[in-house]
Amino acid sequence: NQKAIIIGSGIAGLAAAIRLTTKGYQVEVFESNAYPGGKLSEIQIGSYRFDAGPSLFTLPEQIEELFLIAGRNPADHFQYSKLDIVCHYFWEDGKTVKAYADLNKFAEEVETKLGEPAENVRKALKKSAYIYEHLAPLFMHRSLHQWNTWVNLTALKSYLKMGKLGIFTTMNAANEKLFVQGKMVQLFNRYATYNGSNPYQTPATLNIIPHLEFNIGAFFPKNGMHDITLSLYRLAVDLGINFHFNSKVEEVLVDKNTAIGVLVNNEEIHADLVINNMDMVNAYKSILKKQKQPTKLLDQPKSSSALIFYWGIKRAFPELGLHNILFSDDYQMEFDHIFSKGSICHDPTVYINITSVCKDDDAPNGCMNWFTMINVPNNQGQDWDKLIEEARSSIIAKINRVLKTDIESLIEVEEILDPRTIECKTSSANGALYGNSSNNRYAAFLRHANYSSEIKNLYFCGGSVHPGGGIPLCLLSAKIMAEMIET
Ligand code: FAD
Known part of the structure; x- marks a missing residue:
């Protein structure tokens, strides 16, 4: 069998591994973290479980397709349900809207x-x-x-x-x-x-x-968003795909303009194909630094990032659902801060994702797991400690005003994720959530292709390349990439 190496086990890396295996490749995945999934992971704080990154799930048939091409019945391995209410919206003047499906x-x-x-x-x-x-x-x-x-x-x-x-x-x-x-x-x-x-x-x-x-439709996986990662990882293992965790790829080995393998822990591992799922910008800066750089693509403005407070809340709020938005009063000012000033406004829109509404073992009885997030600029070296302290106060004040509560006194456990830690944990350039931003009409054409035009047998998938970020597009990137590869 021909051999393929995948660098990174983000959602696109997992999908690519499954697709290439079903095409007859022997696949090895190298992942620098100790766990699969990249941004699509989870954290446990005391008795509270949180999906760490993505919270909105659309186009579930893309996951099912991966089971189907592997000859499995998707329903035996991955279950989900359609949401009746897509989101609960709140404004400061007391108006609320339930976005029914x-x-x-x-x-x-x-x-x-x-x-x-x-x-x-x-x-x-x-x-x-x-x-x-x-x-x-x-x-x-x-x-x-x-x-x-x-x-x-x-x-x-x-x-x-x-x-x-x-x-x-x-x-x-x-x-x-x-x-x-x-x-x-x-x-x-x-x-x-x-x-x-x-x-x-x-x-x-x-x-x-x-x-x-x-x-x-918007959906929720029965066992939480992280189950998308786990179920695909289980399928991959079942198909015989080899995963190497805590194995950071140091270099893509290239000989005569052809990718021939990777360097990991000072060991050369050879393969017929190399598929990069690592953020493209950081990949060119590190594992491809000896190769010709696609400067124009690397310099494209990046998407926004996120500041998340994972809070265990020791009370239930019946007015809240799985997805909740507490809107800012001045939306344009909020985006002006994010994209022009590289800062955070004093009244940010607050998103609260509460999976314990759908999956009650994610929080103790009568409590809720709040993934409380605001959109923030990507990391340009701002004074994040100061910004986070100010943002935390603004968020708490907003929640108190809108939900008429004293939320600080209800926070039992807390952990924080910010643009710096997003970059550290997943190697995403500037901690951007979705690779390049789409702030201009040419953005789609300024993403890296799913293959290298300079290096033969080197392919790309994931949120920083075509067609873009977010779970559905990442899964499509793996599909487009796999369709390019001849068996
Ligand atoms: P990533 O998840 O970026 O993973 C890349 C992997 O490569 C990582 O595991 C990393 O450790 C590994 N890696 C990096 N360098 C190396 C190396 N040198 N050697 C080996 N391994 C390496 N999307 C949605 O669809 N819906 C949402 O609601 C949503 N919300 C989000 C909220 C947050 C807070 C975040 C962070 C993201 C969100 N997204 C959402 C975006 C979505 O999570 C990403 O687009 C998607 O998960 C990216 O997947 P990926 O395949 O590009 O890989």
Whole structure:
């Protein structure tokens, strides 16, 4: 059998390992951490369990596909359910909205609660479906770096619709046209944060995202988000894939412009293919530092990062669900701080993810596990200790105002994740969550391809390369990469 080495066991690394094994490769995965999953991991603090990174799960069929190609019945290995309420939204003036998965119910809810005509919501989601239908086949499911992506009937149909796909306007401008209420504009602008971008700069094309959440659905894995990692890891082990943990790759070995293996713990390990799942920017700075650098791609602005407080809360809040948003009063100022000032505003939008609502053993009886997160700039060497202290006070003050509580007195355990620790734990450049930002209309073309144009037999997958960050796109990166490889 031909041998493939995968550097990193993030979600895309796991998917790549499974895909190449099913193509007949003998696969070895080298992972610098002691555990698989990269950003998709978990932490346990006392009797509280937290999903450490991603919390929103869409397109579960992508996980199922990996079981199917391996000849397994997905339902025997990975279970999940569809959410009835996608998110609970709160504003400081006391207004609240439940984003029901049922489109008509959601449209009625915003008409009653916010005065937004139900028809506008239906129109917005129809538009979102339209963008998805025309752009997903081109930008999500295929390499942008192969001629046959651009010369086919699907591509031709999309070119004809370019004007209607939001490429020439910003997400905010498009949403201001669609909705009459500022709160609805804010609610739909939030989707820019799903890939770490700024709704006041990113093209309206990103209005594709609500389609995933509303028209297709948001889901929760029965055993938490980390079970995505665990179930794929178990499948990989079952398929005979060899994992080496605590094994940091030091260099990709290249001979005559061909990748021939990796250097790990001063040992040369040879293979026919090398697949890099490590963040592309840091990979070029370290394990590919002797190779030609794709400078333009490396210099692209990165997505935002996150500041997370994992809090064990010794009380239940019945008004909260799995996903909760406490909106800032001035959204534009918030993004201005993140993307222009490299700072955090005094009134950030607070996201609280509480898996114990769906999985009750994640917190003791009558308690909740709060993953409390705000979007923050990526790491540019700011004084994070100071920023974190100030942000913690702003977050607590906001929660107290909106939920009419004294949250500090209810925090039983605490751990913090910030851009510096995200970079340390997963090697992601500047601690950015999603690789490059999508703040300009050319961003899709300025991501690294799923292969190296300079080095034969070297491939790339993961959130820092095409088609982008977030679980669904990472899984597609592994699929596009595997489809390029001939058996
Ligand atoms: P990563 O998870 O980045 O893993 C890369 C792996 O490579 C790591 O395990 C690392 O240790 C390993 N590695 C690095 N260097 C080396 C080396 N030299 N040798 C060996 N191994 C190495 N996405 C969503 O879809 N929904 C969400 O709700 C969401 N929320 C998020 C919240 C947070 C706080 C974070 C951090 C991310 C979030 N994301 C979300 C984004 C999502 O987590 C990522 O896009 C995705 O998990 C990245 O996967 P990846 O395959 O690129 O690898």
